[in-house]
Amino acid sequence: xxxxxxxxxxxxxxxxxxxxxxxxxxxxxxxxxxxxxxxxxxxxxxxxxxxxxxxxxxxxxxxxxxxxxxxxxxxxxxxxxxxxxxxxxxxxxxxxxxxxxxxxxxxxxxxxxxxxxxxxxxxxxxxxxxxxxxxxxxxxxxxxxxxxxxxxxxxxxxxxxxxxxxxxxxxxxxxxxxxxxxxxxxxxxxxxxxxxxxxxxxxxxxxxxxxxxxxxxxxxxxxxxxxxxxxxxxxxxxxxxxxxxxxxxxxxxxxxxxxxxxxxxxxxxxxxxxxxxxxxxxxxxxxxxxxxxxxxxxxxxxxxxxxxxxxxxxxxxxxxxxxxxxxxxxxxxxxxxxxxxxxxxxxxxxxxxxxxxxxxxxxxxxxxxxxxxxxxxxxxxxxxxxxxxxxxxxxxxxxxxxxxxxxxxxxxxxxxxxxxxxxxxxxxxxxxxxxxxxxxxxxxxxxxxxxxxxxxxxxxxxxxxxxxxxxxxxxxxxxxxxxxxxxxxxxxxxxxxxxxxxxxxxxxxxxxxxxxxxxxxxxxxxxxxxxxxxxxxxxxxxxxxxxxxxxxxxxxxxxxxxxxxxxxxxxxxxxxxxxxxxxxxxxxxxxxxxxxxxxxxxxxxxxxxxxxxxxxxx
Numbered sequence: 307x308x309x310x311x312x313x314x315x316x317x318x319x320x321x322x323x324x325x326x327x328x329x330x331x332x333x334x335x336x337x338x339x340x341x342x343x344x345x346x347x348x349x350x351x352x353x354x355x356x357x358x359x360x361x362x363x364x365x366x367x368x369x370x371x372x373x374x375x376x377x378x379x380x381x382x383x384x385x386x387x388x389x390x391x392x393x394x395x396x397x398x399x400x401x402x403x404x405x406x407x408x409x410x411x412x413x414x415x416x417x418x419x420x421x422x423x424x425x426x427x428x429x430x431x432x433x434x435x436x437x438x439x440x441x442x443x444x445x446x447x448x449x450x451x452x453x454x455x456x457x458x459x460x461x462x463x464x465x466x467x468x469x470x471x472x473x474x475x476x477x478x479x480x481x482x483x484x485x486x487x488x489x490x491x492x493x494x495x496x497x498x499x500x501x502x503x504x505x506x507x508x509x510x511x512x513x514x515x516x517x518x519x520x521x522x523x524x525x526x527x528x529x530x531x532x533x534x535x536x537x538x539x540x541x542x543x544x545x546x547x548x549x550x551x552x553x554x555x556x557x558x559x560x561x562x563x564x565x566x567x568x569x570x571x572x573x574x575x576x577x578x579x580x581x582x583x584x585x586x587x588x589x590x591x592x593x594x595x596x597x598x599x600x601x602x603x604x605x606x607x608x609x610x611x612x613x614x615x616x617x618x619x620x621x622x623x624x625x626x627x628x629x630x631x632x633x634x635x636x637x638x639x640x641x642x643x644x645x646x647x648x649x650x651x652x653x654x655x656x657x658x659x660x661x662x663x664x665x666x667x668x669x670x671x672x673x674x675x676x677x678x679x680x681x682x683x684x685x686x687x688x689x690x691x692x693x694x695x696x697x698x699x700x701x702x703x704x705x706x707x708x709x710x711x712x713x714x715x716x717x718x719x720x721x722x723x724x725x726x727x728x729x730x731x732x733x734x735x736x737x738x739x740x741x742x743x744x745x746x747x748x749x750x751x752x753x754x755x756x757x758x759x760x761x762x763x764x765x766x767x768x769x770x771x772x773x774x775x776x777x778x779x780x781x782x783x784x785x786x787x788x789x790x791x792x793x794x795x796x797x798x799x800x801x802x803x804x805x806x807x808x809x810x811x812x813x814x815x816x817x818x819x820x821x822x823x824x825x826x827x828x829x830x831x832x833x834x835x836x837x838x839x840x841x842x843x844x845x846x847x848x849x850x851x852x853x854x855x856x857x858x859x860x861x862x863x864x865x866x867x868x869x870x871x872x873x874x875x876x877x878x879x880x881x882x883x884x885x886x887x888x889x890x891x892x893x894x895x896x897x898x899x900x901x902x903x904x905x906x907x908x909x910x911x912x913x914x915x916x917x918x919x920x921x922x923x924x
Contacts, residue, residue, distance in 0.1 A: 309333050309581055310343050310355045314369060322351040322481070324373045326420050327437075328382035328389075328412035329403040329592075330584055331357040333577040336596040338437050338473075339380055344574040345474045351375070351481055357581075358404065358411045361419050364427040372431055375484040377424050378477070379465065380437030381416035383592070385823060387451050390414060393821040394850060395451070405587035414451075417443075421463035432490035433465040434480060441470040441618050442825035444500050444556065445533055445547050446518045446526065448833040450822040455520045455833075458547065458554045460500055466490035468500040471618055472604065474571060475560045497539075498560030506553050512544035527838040530830045534838075537620055540670025562605060562622045569630035572601070578641075595649060598638055599712075602626055602696070603653035607662040607677040608716055610746075611757035612792065614825035615654050621671040623658045628696050632703065639705035646707030651697065656713040657720060657728070659693045662686050679757045682722050690720070690728030701735060711736045717743045717767045718759045726774075733774045737782050741771070744787040747795065748806045755794035755831065755844060786812070790856040791847045792820040793831035797878040800856040804871075804891055805883070807860065817860045819853055862891045 311317045312331060323346060327339040335341055343353045354373075359366035382389065382403055390398055390409070397409070404411040413419040417439045424433055443459040460468045467490060469476045476498045483493045494501055494508075506512075515532055516525035529547070536542040537559060545556040563571075578597060580590040605623040606615040631651070638644045650656070661667055662677040663685040677683050700709045711732065720729060732741075745764040747753050753761060768784055775782045790800060807813065822829040830838050835846050847853055855877075858870035871892055875883050883891045 308575075309577055310340075310347065310353055312355050312357070312581060312583070317352070317354055317370065320372070320374050321354045321370055322346070322373060322375045322485075323353045323378055324356055324370050325353055325378045325380075326356045326359060326367070326424070327380050328386055328416040328420070328439075329357060330405050330411070330580060330590045331355050332403075332580045332590050332593050334579070334593060334596060335572055335574075335576055335601060336599075337383060337592075339382070340576065341571065342378065342380075342436065342473060342477055344576060345571065346477060346481060348574055349478050349481065351485075359420070359423075361413045361416075361423055364423055367420075367424050367427050372428055375481060376432035376434050376466075376490065377421075377428075378434050378436060379417055379420050379424070379440075379463075380435070381420075381439035382412065382437065385439045385442065386412055386414060386416040387449075388821070388823055391451060393819045394853075400591075402592040403590065405584040405590055407591045408587070415439075415462075417459060418463045421465045425464045432467075432484065433463070434467045434469060434477075434490075435459065435463060435465045436469040436473045436477070438614075438618065440468050442614055442823070444468055444470050445515070445545070445554065446529065447824040448526070448822065448829055449824070450829075450832075455518075455522075455526055457518055457520075457549055458500070460502055460554055461549060461552070466501070467493060467496075469498060470500065470556075471498050471559060471620065472563075473498065474563070474567075494555070495557070497557050500554055500556045502552050502554055504552055506546055506555065509544060509546065509555065512546050512555075515545055515547045517548045523834040523836070524841075527830055527834045527836055527841065530827075531838040534617065534827060535673045537616055538670040538673070539620065539622070540668075541673055542670075559620060562620065562624045565625060565627050568604075568624055568626045572626060572630055572634060595712075598641075598644060598648055599650035600631055600634055600648060601653055602631055602651050602656075603658055606654040606658060607666075607671065608655055608658075608719075609676040609679055609757050611755065611831075612746075612789065612820065612826050612828035614823065617825040619654065621662070621677075622666055623661050625659050628699060631696060632699055635700050635703055635706065639703070644705075646705060648700065648706060648709045650710060650712040651700065652711060652713030654713070655716045655719075656711050657690060657693055657715050659696075660687065660689070676757065678716070678718055679759060680754070681759065682718070686722075688719060688723050690723055690725070694728045694731055697731065697736065708738075709736055710738050712742070715741065715743055717745070718763050721763060721767045721770065729770070729774060730778075733771070733780065733782065734778055739781075740783050740785045742785045742787060743767070746787060746789045747792065747799070748803050749795065749799035752792055752795045752799050755837070756789070756792055756828070786814070787818065788814055788860060789818050789820050790860055791853040793828055793835075793844050793846045795820075795847060795856065796845050797852070797855065797859075797874050798880075800859045801875065801878055801880055801883070801891075804859040804862050805889070808862075808889075808891060813861055813863045817857050819857050859891075868892060868895070 333340045354370045400407045401409040449456045479496045515529045539559045539561045542558045547554045603625045605619045607621045748761045822832040855874035858867035862871045
């Protein structure tokens with residue numbers, strides 16, 4: 307198996323596409339740029355990969371010459387701003403998607419910068435955007451780093467087309483249209499794409515979004531909800547957004563992949579490795595967790611408000627066949643670096659292997675109803691038998707020692723299954739001592755804003771998990787993912803969560819402070835301070851100080867957090883939690899100082915006695 311060409315010496319004349327990416331080149335199906343490149347090559351097109359070009363000059367962008375059909379541009383596997391900055395707006399020191407994990411290999415807003423550099427070099431070449439950065443910024447969106455509404459990335463990038471969602475189908479249709487001689491500006495009917503136009507007289511059955519207004523919070527809330535409710539391939543309408551003198555038109559989403567289409571993509575000749583040129587730098591860290599992991603599904607009907615999956619992949623779950631997955635696992639056993647451990651078999655949600663209900667494939671996902679929230683829909687098909695069967699087949703393969711599940715298990719879906727078969731097999735075979743689950747919070751008022759179920763359901767799940775492990779004589783633990791400072795969470799809610807952590811004697815190693823990234827309902831709440839679904843006001847912790855206090859409360863045992871925790875408790879009038887009672891989170895600082903002074907005096911006293919006795923001996 308060969309890598310796609312990265313140098314002029316590797317290509318034979320003009321290439322059809324130059325694929326520019328903000329990530330280092332890792333030829334693995336977990337990396338979107340590699341998938342698009344492989345899909346195009348499989349369709350008969352030539353592709354050159356241009357990873358992490360120097361954006362300060364046009365040199366790298368011209369090294370392959372003008373492509374015959376188009377430049378394809380992606381910021382990489384994650385948004386470049388998320389890649390660069392923490393939620394506290396501090397610069398990250400490492401980049402797992404760059405050689406040696408070194409940061410600074412891509413610019414801020416990489417998709418925009420790359421596209422404009424290409425336009426500087428080639429005035430008329432078609433430019434097509436794709437990837438998560440473009441997909442989630444396709445219409446007007448709140449930008450946390452500017453703390454403002456930004457317009458569609460299609461306008462700021464000067465590109466011709468934008469592919470949103472998972473782009474395998476769209477890119478082939480666009481490639482065929484360009485190859486047939488159609489100019490990029492004429493390609494207006496491809497599902498799962500956006501384009502700009504000055505004339506919308508050709509459109510039928512569309513929804514006009516509120517006109518872009520950088521200061522209009524209420525209009526943005528209305529606009530986002532319309533966008534959010536039009537992400538399903540069966541029920542969505544064409545969306546149009548007006549910007550002074552130009553329209554951005556979003557075509558309806560592309561249909562989900564069939565199982566055979568999904569299988570075909572994963573049968574392409576990926577090397578499943580980073581390019582050898584990165585060996586001297588220590589490789590590309592992002593490959594470590596996914597090299598021996600298996601993508602079994604995509605899409606998610608979980609509907610968490612802080613997650614962009616519905617906006618990007620959609621709510622219809624698509625799955626690969628057992629045959630395809632087993633073939634991939636068997637290939638692992640021929641790799642000399644494989645130790646017999648499959649790190650994961652899953653996707654956005656590991657235990658979703660089918661659409662939520664029968665009607666989704668014919669009528670689409672419901673616009674005004676969630677599958678699991680606030681309680682499971684009566685039409686939801688809750689069945690783990692297919693997943694259990696798949697995992698059993700993988701366990702029985704020669705050369706496989708263990709099959710772990712590390713992508714998220716949706717606990718509320720699992721606890722609702724009338725059969726305990728998968729629960730038992732999960733505990734018996736597929737946990738490496740700890741199972742990561744995502745209750746996210748304990749306060750029901752916060753969970754409601756998150757789109758997560760009542761906390762009592764998690765407690766029920768935790769109890770069942772404990773009982774199962776006791777039954778099979780295993781010591782295994784739940785590691786809860788928690789989010790601080792989510793819209794709806796005030797200091798009292800954060801204190802409630804801290805108190806729960808005290809009762810279970812758990813201090814999280816990591817805490818995720820809510821990060822307002824594009825494409826989520828929660829981000830819309832953060833910016834507008836209202837719930838777009840009800841248009842009612844929502845409390846939003848925005849100051850860095852309050853966010854720091856909420857985060858510190860989740861790790862109240864750490865000495866470095868003492869001052870912030872004390873300040874938060876006093877501010878919330880919860881002095882009752884400062885003391886020596888079992889319910890208290892921290893002890894009074896004065897007492898700690900007195901004890902410290904007492905110990906110090908005792909030591910001094912002992913020294914004096916020792917010195918005195920020494921003198922006497924002398």
